[in-house]
Amino acid sequence: MIGYLAVEKLNNKFVGGLLVVDERGIPQEFKYTEPIVPNELQRILYGKSLDYFLKTEIIAATLVKKIEKPVDFIFTKDLELLEIDQRVFYLSERREEISEVRKISEEEYLVPYREGALRIVGKVLPDKLRKLSEMLEEGLDIFEPFERLEKALEYVCSST
Amino acid sequence: MFKYLIELLKGFFLEFKGAKARNVDLEVEKPQFLKREINWNVHVLESSVKARVLDLKDEKGQPVVREGCFRLKVETSTLTPPPVSPNAKDKPPLLEFPEVFQQVAIVEPSLHKVTALGTCTLSNPSLLPLWRKKVKRETRVEREKIERALRVLQEMIEKEELKGVTFSGYFKNVPNGTIKIAGNDLIVDIDGKNPEFRSLMVFRAFTKDGKTKNVLIFLD
Numbered sequence: 001m002i003g004y005l006a007v008e009k010l011n012n013k014f015v016g017g018l019l020v021v022d023e024r025g026i027p028q029e030f031k032y033t034e035p036i037v038p039n040e041l042q043r044i045l046y047g048k049s050l051d052y053f054l055k056t057e058i059i060a061a062t063l064v065k066k067i068e069k070p071v072d073f074i075f076t077k078d079l080e081l082l083e084i085d086q087r088v089f090y091l092s093e094r095r096e097e098i099s100e101v102r103k104i105s106e107e108e109y110l111v112p113y114r115e116g117a118l119r120i121v122g123k124v125l126p127d128k129l130r131k132l133s134e135m136l137e138e139g140l141d142i143f144e145p146f147e148r149l150e151k152a153l154e155y156v157c158s159s160t
Numbered sequence: 161m162f163k164y165l166i167e168l169l170k171g172f173f174l175e176f177k178g179a180k181a182r183n184v185d186l187e188v189e190k191p192q193f194l195k196r197e198i199n200w201n202v203h204v205l206e207s208s209v210k211a212r213v214l215d216l217k218d219e220k221g222q223p224v225v226r227e228g229c230f231r232l233k234v235e236t237s238t239l240t241p242p243p244v245s246p247n248a249k250d251k252p253p254l255l256e257f258p259e260v261f262q263q264v265a266i267v268e269p270s271l272h273k274v275t276a277l278g279t280c281t282l283s284n285p286s287l288l289p290l291w292r293k294k295v296k297r298e299t300r301v302e303r304e305k306i307e308r309a310l311r312v313l314q315e316m317i318e319k320e321e322l323k324g325v326t327f328s329g330y331f332k333n334v335p336n337g338t339i340k341i342a343g344n345d346l347i348v349d350i351d352g353k354n355p356e357f358r359s360l361m362v363f364r365a366f367t368k369d370g371k372t373k374n375v376l377i378f379l380d
Contacts, residue, residue, distance in 0.1 A: 016279075024333060024357055025293055026350070030285040042277060058277050066281045115299065139332045144294055151289035 001028060003067065003074035004145045005081060005088060007055045010157045013037050014051075016059035017156070019149045020069045023135055027148075029069045033059050035157050052080060060084050072128055077146060082122060089122035093143065101129055111136065118142065291337075295346040297329035301361075305330070309361040309377045316375065321368050328362035328374065341374055 001023075007016040013035035020029035036054060043050060061084045064074065075091040076082070082090050094110060094117040102110040104119075109129060111118040113136050120129075136142065313325060331346055335355040340347040341362065358380040365375050 019290065024335070026335070026353065026355070027285050027290040029283070030287060030290055031281050031283045033279040033281055036277060036279050038277060046277070054277060058279055062279060062281055066283075139298075141296055141333075144296070147294055148290050148292065151292070152287050155287060155289050 001069050001071045002142075002145070003069075003071040003087075004149050005060060005063065005074050005076045006146065006149050006153065007059045007078065007081065008150065008153050008157075009051070010035075010154060013157050014054045014059060015153050015157050016055070016063055017149050017153045018063040018067060018074070019145055019152070020067065020071055021145050023138075023140065025141065025145060029067070030152065031063055031066050032153065032156050033062065035160050055080060056084055060088075064088065072131060073124075075142070075146075079121070086123060089120050089124065091142070092119045093117075094119050101133060113142065291350045293335060293348045293350055294342075295331045295334050295348060297344045298332050301330040305359065305361070305379050308379055309363075312377050313363060313375070316365075320365075323366040323368050325366070325375070326364045328364050331360045331362065333357045334360045339376065 001020050004019045004021070005016070007014065014037075015033055015035040017030065017032040019027060022028055036058070038046070038050060038054070046053060055078070060076075060081045064085045064087070067074075071087060074085065074088045076088055077091060079090050082088055093113070095115075096110075096117055097115060098110055098112050098117045100112065102117075104110060107121055107123050109120045109124060111120060111129065111133055118136070120132075124132075316322075317325065328341070329344060334346060335348055335350045335357050337351040337355060338349040339360075340349075346360070346362075358378045361377045361379060363375040363377070364372055366372050
């Protein structure tokens with residue numbers, strides 16, 4: 001199973017969500033936070049650290065702690081969220097075409113994906129990386145659940 | 161001469177009889193005397209403040225610092241109200257002391273707590289947006305699948321009178337549900353929690369009466 005983690009700031013409300021999908025993309029678990037609206041005094045007291053603190057320690061870390069399903073990966077498109085848990089990986093798409101998994105640095109890999117490559121940042125174990133490659137070969141649309149997650153968060157924010 | 165004699169006689173009589181005098185009674189009532197005993201308790205507090213004084217003078221072009229010391233005596237006193245003498249019954253006191261209102265100088269402030277930021281985690285995997293999946297068009301199609309799709313399309317062209325057919329796309333892993341075509345992608349509202357996944361080829365058909373319709377051919 002794959003987890004998708006996102007924290008959004010929508011209309012000055014901070015909201016986060018963690019969507020766990022199976023290999024076919026079907027939702028298995030979805031946890032989200034109550035939208036947080038910091039008051040003026042909190043904004044003054046936290047200063048510039050407010051956004052980072054809210055995103056990482058308050059929202060993302062809380063969500064990851066509450067996860068119930070066993071996940072192989074938790075993907076995020078936000079590099080700041082990498083530090084909260086070792087299961088969290090940064091995911092982005094690269095246009096360069098590669099034929100096999102390539103290790104760029106200690107915590108950075110390129111994995112063949114469609115006509116390009118996936119850039120994965122984080123400590124990935126070799127067997128997990130192999131499993132991911134197989135899922136991608138079977139046609140897993142790895143970015144698509146992010147869209148659903150973002151829409152779900154918009155829905156949550158608009159309905160509260 | 162006669163006038164002179166009259167004046168002389170008048171003076172003689174005045175001296176003899178004396179001047180006219182009126183009797184004035186000088187005795188007056190004694191004023192009332194109210195006795196007040198007033199005890200003034202004066203508390204003298206002494207304290208001294210030492211100050212160091214430095215005097216800088218320029219003597220013959222050379223700066224000289226002189227140091228001196230003086231004491232400043234500070235005296236403060238307090239007044240206590242005088243006891244009223246027993247002789248002064250029903251009489252108002254000499255000095256009326258003002259009423260003293262007590263006011264607490266420092267008002268204890270009420271405390272307001274700025275709550276630390278926190279959040280609750282909620283769970284709802286059945287939210288509608290999560291079950292609406294976007295399926296992207298594949299860029300490669302296996303020859304076998306194209307041939308199967310073309311056979312189905314040929315039958316359809318024979319049955320219905322079509323003006324033309326164009327290829328829209330090939331989609332893998334399309335779950336069961338309501339399918340909408342949005343540009344090059346499919347939007348699927350997934351039915352049920354355990355849907356089946358199939359591959360799908362989409363064509364656009366133009367009928368002779370000028371209408372267009374999408375033809376979906378499932379391949380699995």
